[in-house]
Amino acid sequence: MSAGKHVAIAGATGAVGVEMLQCLEERNFPLASLKLLASARSKGKKMTFRGEELTVEELTPDSFKGVDIALFSAGSGISREFGPHAVRAGAVVVDNSSAFRMEAGVPLVVPEINPEDAPGHQGIIANPNCTTIVALMALYSLHRAWTVRSIVASSYQAVSGTGQAGIEELAAQNRALVAGEPIVAKVYSRQIASNCLPEIGGVVANGYTSEEMKMQNEGRKILHQPDLKASVTCVRVPVFRSHSVSVTADFERKPSVEEARRLIGAAAGVQVMDEREANRFPTPLDCTGKDDCLVGRIREDLVFPQGLSLWVVGDQVRKGAALNAVQIAELL
């Protein structure tokens, strides 16, 4: 490995961890060393990186000696437990969980939107929620032009958002469905194959789920827009990968569809796919494995006189998680 940063991935064997490895490889991230960390169960597992075989080590409080950047993607509990050890060892933690996102002193960063927030960290930088990243990737250039004040959104979230276990559950249920066998639900409370589950993350006091509140809470922090309102409905759909979001946004100034298309087309990390005549619009399959989010169905809203409605799809494992974390690491 060439001169560069000493990087560790905590949660290397999960769906996002595997993708982090791939993003580091594809983007030719300047590495001095790469350490793969996971639970005791995965210790000794081999993973390939740049043609070399790396051995997964058990994540312990002592794992971070000499590490410059620690990418965490093993859930909030692990981040809370081991993140502080990494910081004490001198590493900068880029955390994909929700553990520290709303804490003061923890920048919450989408590199195409608020890279300037990253240097203010005190050891931890948080990666936003996947659905929030995807929606804001579509909205940010429009926000700069017209200032978004409210968002009404409904999500169509893939099982990849639950990690490898979610992917395996949908695959197993699809097999049972095709074979006419009984369907077993373990990861989700109900059958996800041929179904939609309108609850992600558990309901909080105001009737929204924790997942739904993230777009308002995290959106305010990322956009530096403390009075942003977001009413969101998060729904798990039987799709393997890539999240879709139906977004209606109300702006402080009157937007135009023409200009919105131009702005999104010119923005980094997003592409317009909006072919009305051909009825060709972004779908999860179009986006899977891609870095960019795809935006279509851009139209004047019929309820908000200064609103636009649109449809955005992003690969949740990539831009919604692994890629965004690696991009944050690149800012360091």
Place this chain on the structure above:
Amino acid sequence: MSAGKHVAIAGATGAVGVEMLQCLEERNFPLASLKLLASARSKGKKMTFRGEELTVEELTPDSFKGVDIALFSAGSGISREFGPHAVRAGAVVVDNSSAFRMEAGVPLVVPEINPEDAPGHQGIIANPNCTTIVALMALYSLHRAWTVRSIVASSYQAVSGTGQAGIEELAAQNRALVAGEPIVAKVYSRQIASNCLPEIGGVVANGYTSEEMKMQNEGRKILHQPDLKASVTCVRVPVFRSHSVSVTADFERKPSVEEARRLIGAAAGVQVMDEREANRFPTPLDCTGKDDCLVGRIREDLVFPQGLSLWVVGDQVRKGAALNAVQIAELL
């Protein structure tokens, strides 16, 4: 068959036609005779009704002699071609297609909402769009209490909305997906298995699809609310049956969640399924084969100060089509 009406079903062999037969049977509809009509291709096919075997006849201009009520569910083209023949023969047409819905003199009826419109017909009564029925079933009692002025909605529509062909396409693609074989798309322009298609019905001039405009256009007519605004995004999801709709509604008077739950619980044709502690909310599987629409996730909206957000699921083949048509026939 007992004394009652002479009924014909045009499109008896389709997904909705089959369900109409079942609704007539379950509801013990007073029939003097029942005639099953379909295209030449299905002529001679046998279908069972109340233990008797009925033979499908070919739909022709002369099919409606002596028929009192003709239930049409064979697409707009067939309704336009044969509906007038049925009316001339003295039948009342209950039409499930979009052919006549917006015509003056054609009542557009959801029996739980505007039964009083039915008697004003001039030979044709239209059955509303399935997604519109499902959304309005959730909203109607709230509308009576607080007057709905705007709706922002995103749909999660099952392939049953496309009829038997859509159901077969998803089943075939699921089999191919599980077997790792190439996926063939014929009915839909793109793969629907493990995907979401954000386009139903073709895009019209304002950037919305014809399907999306139905909630505003039909909603105005059904609710007698000519200034109702509805901004809708219609999405096909890989679910076999039952449509879900994420609905945000803004009212003229301040609503309350408590009262909304009470009103929906007391209304005909809808049930509240909103168990926050248990995270139990309506899913398409809960609703399939049921007459009632199920409503959950009822909460104060975060964008509209006088708004509510909710999630409603309805069996599109039943309440969204066949059942609603049979209920209209019962009004006659």
